[in-house]
Amino acid sequence: MKIAVIGTGYVGLVTGVALSEIGNRVTCIDVDPSKVEKLSNGIPTIYEPGLEELIRKNLESGNLSFTAKHQEGLSDAEVVYIAVGTPQRPDGAANLDYVEQAARDIAANITRNVIVVIKSTVPVGTNFHIKDLINKNTKNGIQIKIASNPEFLREGSAVKDTFHGDRIVIGTEDEQTADILAELNQPFGAPIVTTDISSAEMIKYSSNAFLATKISFINEIANLCEAMGANVEEVAKGMGLDHRIGPDFLKAGIGYGGSCFPKDTNALVQLAGNANHDFNLLKSVIEVNNHQQVLLLNKIESRFGSIQGKRVAVLGLAFKPNTDDLRESPAFVMIPKLCAMGADVIAYDPIAVSNAKRQLGTDIDYTEDLHEALNNADFAIIITDWPSVKNADLAIFNTLMKEPVVFDGRNCYALDKVKQATLEYYSIGRPDQAPELIG
Ligand SMILES: NC(=O)C1=CN([C@@H]2O[C@H](COP(=O)(O)OP(=O)(O)OC[C@H]3O[C@@H](n4cnc5c(N)ncnc54)[C@H](O)[C@@H]3O)[C@@H](O)[C@H]2O)C=CC1
Numbered sequence: 001m002k003i004a005v006i007g008t009g010y011v012g013l014v015t016g017v018a019l020s021e022i023g024n025r026v027t028c029i030d031v032d033p034s035k036v037e038k039l040s041n042g043i044p045t046i047y048e049p050g051l052e053e054l055i056r057k058n059l060e061s062g063n064l065s066f067t068a069k070h071q072e073g074l075s076d077a078e079v080v081y082i083a084v085g086t087p088q089r090p091d092g093a094a095n096l097d098y099v100e101q102a103a104r105d106i107a108a109n110i111t112r113n114v115i116v117v118i119k120s121t122v123p124v125g126t127n128f129h130i131k132d133l134i135n136k137n138t139k140n141g142i143q144i145k146i147a148s149n150p151e152f153l154r155e156g157s158a159v160k161d162t163f164h165g166d167r168i169v170i171g172t173e174d175e176q177t178a179d180i181l182a183e184l185n186q187p188f189g190a191p192i193v194t195t196d197i198s199s200a201e202m203i204k205y206s207s208n209a210f211l212a213t214k215i216s217f218i219n220e221i222a223n224l225c226e227a228m229g230a231n232v233e234e235v236a237k238g239m240g241l242d243h244r245i246g247p248d249f250l251k252a253g254i255g256y257g258g259s260c261f262p263k264d265t266n267a268l269v270q271l272a273g274n275a276n277h278d279f280n281l282l283k284s285v286i287e288v289n290n291h292q293q294v295l296l297l298n299k300i301e302s303r304f305g306s307i308q309g310k311r312v313a314v315l316g317l318a319f320k321p322n323t324d325d326l327r328e329s330p331a332f333v334m335i336p337k338l339c340a341m342g343a344d345v346i347a348y349d350p351i352a353v354s355n356a357k358r359q360l361g362t363d364i365d366y367t368e369d370l371h372e373a374l375n376n377a378d379f380a381i382i383i384t385d386w387p388s389v390k391n392a393d394l395a396i397f398n399t400l401m402k403e404p405v406v407f408d409g410r411n412c413y414a415l416d417k418v419k420q421a422t423l424e425y426y427s428i429g430r431p432d433q434a435p436e437l438i439g
């Protein structure tokens with residue numbers, strides 16, 4: 001099929017590349033000409049394992065192209081995907097400005113009755129609104145069909161998730177559109193759930209809200225474990241073996257970040273409020289997460305009192321490993337607070353440093369070298385469980401730092417290893433290895 005994808009961010013780029021890989025002719029459109037130029041030359045604009053090879057392969061075969069001109073991609077498309085951002089407004093609601101602009105771009109440039117598929121995460125009712133917006137603005141009486149096809153990929157494993165997903169959700173108003181999209185998606189091999197449009201929109205928010213709930217739940221249990229002398233890792237293992245609970249998303253830590261859980265949980269609370277429903281459970285999930293992100297600061301304050309002038313190695317800037325995405329990363333909550341407390345911060349990340357410099361400025365030091373970060377530091381804080389940090393020889397904390405004091409927001413190390421390495425170690429929901437406990 002001839003497909004146009006509007007937006008080449010994490011979702012649009014991976015979607016467009018994957019649709020070209022399964023044999024469609026795909027034009028990816030982005031308003032940012034610098035992204036288009038890079039992508040047209042086979043250079044990925046995001047860090048995503050496996051993506052570069054697929055971009056290059058499909059550019060070469062002619063199945064994939066990139067453009068900054070909407071008309072080029074839209075004039076002969078049969079199916080058009082909208083995959084632009086839906087960031088959070090100050091009141092928590094989803095900002096639909098980009099989706100509405102994409103709708104106007106579609107209306108101005110299509111030349112036939114296309115199917116418009118909304119992949120962006122949008123509040124219930126948005127698909128109908130966008131359909132009306134397009135149909136009111138098309139030329140020559142063209143009328144589109146609309147479909148909701150929410151995306152469930154995770155950053156850092158986006159390609160794998162696309163080709164080995166758990167399900168594909170397709171919400172439509174009619175069977176014929178559902179059949180066309182089911183056939184288009186069939187090569188991805190995942191079970192296809194066809195449903196009405198509002199339910200499809202709701203499945204996306206409910207899935208993210210549920211996963212965020214699991215994380216906040218285990219973080220609350222972790223905090224209880226600390227108070228009661230239990231170990232949250234053992235508790236999560238024991239819980240997760242029950243197939244009704246499952247082992248995933250039970251990793252306690254510094255709280256969830258990223259471009260979606262924070263904004264989508266807030267958007268669902270707003271959406272519920274609009275329907276006069278007070279979503280208390282989800283409000284608590286958000287509150288627990290906000291608290292979790294600064295929990296380590298309390299531990300740091302009780303250990304040191306003042307940290308004025310202390311050299312702090314912040315290990316990890318990305319909101320999770322294998323991505324250079326910094327959106328809503330706990331690092332961005334912690335670093336300004338550490339600076340306000342007078343600490344001298346050096347931040348380590350293997351791939352996100354240049355992105356971080358643009359956002360955090362140059363008041364702190366940055367490095368892509370773990371050893372340089374630890375060198376002469378008074379204490380270290382682990383924010384992201386990068387393999388380089390997780391698999392590090394624990395001796396480096398002793399050999400490089402002034403004192404081997406580590407606050408671990410990701411529970412990276414087994415407690416017996418920590419003991420062997422004689423670290424002063426504070427983690428989440430586990431019996432801390434304070435000095436008196438160290439052999
Ligand atoms: N990032 C993720 O892992 C996931 C994101 N989502 C959802 O997918 C949507 C997109 O998210 P991301 O890919 O992260 O966004 P992003 O912000 O990385 O990318 C959006 C892209 O759209 C482009 N754009 C904006 N308006 C445009 C227009 N009118 N025409 C052409 N290009 C335009 C921007 O220049 C940008 O490159 C959001 O609704 C998000 O909630 C869903 C699942 C996973």
Ligand SMILES: O=C(O)[C@H]1O[C@H](OP(=O)(O)OP(=O)(O)OC[C@H]2O[C@@H](n3ccc(=O)[nH]c3=O)[C@H](O)[C@@H]2O)[C@H](O)[C@@H](O)[C@@H]1O
Nearest residue numbers: 151152153154155249250251253255256257258260319320
């Ligand atoms: O809508 C979206 O954007 C996407 O949001 C998440 O994907 P993503 O944000 O890429 O990353 P996750 O792997 O889900 O992690 C999110 C955050 O939760 C944290 N997390 C995750 C799992 C866990 O057990 N504990 C935990 O603290 C991670 O460190 C990270 O900060 C969902 O997993 C995807 O299904 C969804 O498509």
